[in-house]
Amino acid sequence: MSFITLFFFFTLCFILFFTITEQKFSEQYPATKAAALEKEKTTHLHFYFHDIVSGKHPSTVSVAGTKNAFGNVVIIDDPLTEGHEPKSKIVGRAQGSYAFSSEDKACLLMVMTFAFEEGKYNGSSVSVLGRNRFLENVREMPIVGGSGIFRFGRGYALAKTVRYNVKTGDAVVEYNMFVMHY
Incomplete structure (x- = not known):
């Protein structure tokens, strides 16, 4: 090889080696606990969850x-309302699923996004993911995430059945959620 070819080759290798930045899979950002807690x-x-099993337009479907x-x-795909009455103002929807997850206890596995x-x-x-022993007066379930204003959300949800119709299976559940977020 000629000197010019070797010089060109080593120059090119040098340029490539020092100009290509290393890609990282993850990166941590320094932040003090005090700064994070301030924000x-x-x-x-506080709202009401309407689980409608009966009628022409149920919000709950067994799959x-x-x-x-x-x-x-x-x-x-249950409506969430300001008050416990079905005609109360709708503030959102509970979407997801629940499964009867215990052979011997009245217990549901809840996987829902409010x-x-x-x-x-x-x-x-x-988002809530957790166990719901629906015959207990008040049940607590973990909040495992959120989006929008509730990004990085965590906390807990308290559920209390306000009304349950044994014949139809329809239920109204009062929710109190305490969401910690930035």
């Missing part, structure tokens, strides 16, 4: 099941 907020949400409750899986459609929360959501 964090807690929001209390898998057995003769007994254990193993039944339900998909939901998508809000009203006021400053319009377009934001809170």
Whole structure:
């Protein structure tokens, strides 16, 4: 090889080696705990969840099941309202599923996103994933995430059945959510 060819080759290698930046899979950003805590907020949400099983337009549909409750899986698109009455102002929708997850206890596995459609929360959501022992007076479930205003959301949801119709299966559940977010 000639000197010019070797010089060109090494120059090209040098340029490529020092100009290509290394791509990183992840990166951590330094932040003090005090700064993070100053920006964090807690929001209390209060609304009613209407699980409508009966009628011409149910908001709950069974997609898998057995003769007994254990193993039944339900998909939901339930309205969320300001008050407990069905005609109360709609503030969002609960979308997701729940499954009867215990052979010997009245227990549901809840996988839901509460998508809000009203006021400053319009377009934001809170996600819940957890166990719901629906015969208990008040149940607590974890909030595992959120979007929009509730990005990086975490906290807990308290659910309390206000009304349950044994004949139809329709239910109204009061929710109090405490969401920590930035």
